[in-house]
Amino acid sequence: MIRELFVRDLAIITELVLPLESGMTALTGETGAGKSILVDALGLVLGDRGDVTLIRHGQERAEVGAVFEIRAHEPLFAWLRARDLEQGEECVLRRILNREGRSRAYINGRPVPIQVLREVGRYLVEIYGQHAHQSLLHSGGQRALLDAYGAHNLLLKEWDNAYQRWQQLSQELETLTQAASEQTARLELLRYQVEELEVFRPEPGELEQLEQEQQQLAHGTELVQGVESALDLLYQNEQGAIYVLLGQVARQLAQLRVIDPNLNAPLELVESAAIQVEEAASGLRHYLEAVEIDPEQLKWVEDRLSGFYELARKHRMEPEELPALAERLASELRDLETLDVRLGKRQEEFATASKECRTLAANLSEARRKAATKLEQGVTEAMQSLAMPGGCFKVVLSPLKEGEFSAHGAEQVQFQVSANPGQPPGPLSKVASGGELSRIGLAIQVLTFQYGGVSTLVFDEVDVGIGGAVAETVGARLRELGEYRQVLCVTHLPQVAAQAHAQIQVSKSHHEKVSAVELTLLDKEKRVEEIARMLGGKKITERSRAHAREMLEMARRKSKGNSPHRLS
Template identity: 50%
Template sequence: MIKELFIRNFIIVQELTLSLHSGMTALTGETGAGKSILIDALGLVLGGRGDTRLIYQGEKEIEIKAIFEISGYISLFSWLEAQNLKVTEGQSYLTLKRILNYKGKSQAYINDQLVPIKTLREIGECLVYIYGQNSHQSLLNHKVQREIVDIYGDHEALLKNLNIIYQNYRFFKEELTKLNQASHGKNSRVELLHYQLQELDYFQPNTEELKSLEQEQKQSLHQVELVQTSEEILNMLYQEDQRSVSALLEQVHKKLIRLASLNPMLKEIESLVTTATIQIDEAASQLSHYLTSIDRDPNRLAWLEDRLSVYYELGRKHQTAPENLPLLVKQIKAELDSLESIDTQFDQIKAKLTTISEEYLNLAAILSQSRYKAAKEFSKKLNEILPNLALTKGVFHIEFTSVKNEEFSSYGMDQIQFQANLNPGQSLQLLNTVSGGELSRIGFAVQTLISEKKEYSSLIFDEVDTGIGGSIADAIGVRLRELAAHKQVLCITHLPQVAAQAHHQIRINKYYMNKKTTVDLMELNKEQRVEELARMLGGKEVTKQSRAHAISMLETAQ
């Protein structure tokens, strides 16, 4: 349950700490005093949407912190561990915090650990249920009606398993559709692929060959230049006359041998020239070998160009780079294998679909039976509550309709409709035909039943008694007090009949100070509660009669 709520710089609240207790707590005050601001602040710390316009005028950030007592809340501890959040053995308190600054940046914390807002929202959905004054409108939605039955029937595990089967069913259904589409043009596609494969297999494209051909073509295009220049260089290095490099070096070498015999200091220079002579001879030899190795076949270049042109033409034809042609061959073979095995695949997937469909129908039938049982019990309990809400002759009923077998869905085979007959002599009607006040009371009854099933630690009812009074208000107050026997109940109310049923009462006041509006609160003792209930009964002027009435209401309720 909520032990404490701290609010700083939120709307018109500058700083406020609200301590709460178990049982039922009524939040009361003048109209416009800011009672719903507390609920809005709690909604924010539970992961609701933030807005910089919520920041107290002149301040830079909102800070909201909620402390929960969680001892004995086994499922919550499991959830915290699954989120890798620190959980101390025997831990009895959990702190949620939300900060929103003027730049719109929002931070969320669980036990001082930074977490995504989504995580705060998920834990908030486990801890607190907030029922607003217009929440009953969602009761007209058939999806919401089905979800209510599933919550009451504890169908979470069944629905999870059913959804897994449904997703598998959808997957194989889509695969079957793809195979059907592929099979329509199968014969012509297979014929085309065989033709393409035959053409490519005949040519036998090879990436390494393509690289080699392109290199050889480049060399062949410059063959004349390569041969002529190489021959010129060879003549310059090693021709018969005395002007060749080789001959000149020989002359220089002989002279250096003579000089080195006269002066040993020239021996090293003589050695260098000897080495140069050897290297010139080796260069001439290799150049001569290169000239003899050149293929001077005049038809080779034409063959190269023809072969390469086929590579480029096939690349254009198949809209791919020439070097990717070998990969294309593999892809065509794979597609051919797939197309030629369509019939086998089709039979296999149909068999899988049949199996999955049977699994789905079996589980959907179990879910339908459980829903029917839950709906029957739910309707019975709701019909027991309605007379206490001044719907004495009211009858509530849940209508089931099964959809066709081929119309599978993630939620099963049932269409669920809430119906009511609130006037004797009339037939059952959909809820959208009842009045707003009647729908509000039915909605309140529905939500109180649901809140008993869910493991919420705290229930908050925000002005759900709007537009009602008298005995109906008494009944709503009594119902809230009954819920508070097992869960913490917070109720914002304008009705003294409801407030009197509370175990605790807090008055919210709005006042002006330093040209700013702000809010404070006061937990009321017994005497103060009498005064507040008397005000709620008779307005600003508290009379002896209203005070006496307030005392009587408190004594009766307590």
């Protein structure tokens, strides 16, 4: 529910903060005072299209914010968590319009696209009136409302599982069928490629080993000559070998350390160097024994490398990727050779899944027809007492084509209405006026409130073209809803306003030729004065005050004794 609405520099609103409570709240005031602007502001913060003409004259930007209490609203919590937007038990929305036409949106302080603002709005508020922000006008919202009214949760869960399986098998079957249509040509190519690669048999890591071996074989003579020269310098030259010279140095230092023991450390290093030189010489001799100058092996290695490079060019890849390619193509060949078997198995599984979907879709359709009949009767009956005598409400279920399914079943749902006798029913969004749409929405909400839905309902123009007993009925229905939902109602009728749990007066003030909107939460006596004004115009009499008190007392008595379920 909305805890607070903040508006700055929007239309004739300079700045206002509107705290709200649970129950039914009536917004009243003179015509043109700015009541519907508050509904427009709420629509903006819920993602409605922004217009720079809404920005207050002389200002560069307009801002609207709303704080929602979302305690115990698990679907919304899950939605926020999935987008990393969760912030405790509150959801704070913010919208900014500027003169350049740019619009910025925020959820819990995080910038988001306007579309995301619209998505979160569907969890929070339903607006009835001349506003686009209402799911009642959209097929998806109508279907969801019918399913909630019919308590189809179990059927929908079964359908979702079956549909997901059906859709997965449908996609797999399409892929296999496409592969089967190309099977012959692909098999011929694959068999040739796999056979070629199997003959060549590239091994992982082989290319690197071949390149290293080729380097050694191609420079065999150079390696032998170089190693022999190094061995001669280190050890084998009897006159100038490093090992011989180190031996001479060691003997000299051994004689001198008798005179100065400080030469012990240098002597040990020289002796150690001589040992390492001897070990290096031994390693070089072993290397010379192992190294081969083999022209035939060199030719084989170079041919093998040429094979790697040629196959890599043919398959347009790096040579080291050939082993993985060979494995992948062999796997694809095995799959294609067993394609007919797998295709037949998928066709059987798909037929079984389709049969299950047809059964579940039929069950869901039947349940929807029963719920639709009951909802039609209830809404049509309510319309008779809501200034639409002779009107009727219809729920049309339009089947999809044979064998087609959607994520929501096998039909589309559309609400249709005829607001006047003799007129054929038409789509709700096209044939109902703003006031009629509000009253139809009211009738539907009264019938369905116990089945869930958003916690805040806004009714604008619900009382257009009505009065007397009808207005009292409308007010009573709104108050009834207010026991279970937060209800905001913009009204000109005292019969409606008197039914509210709380009343806010919207007025326009003028200061230095500048108009501004002011809000006043009315106490008991001020409510009497405002309802008396609504009853008798500008001139308020004791008789109109007495009538106002009587209306408020009657509304209080009617609701007394009910078990309230208001949000807290």
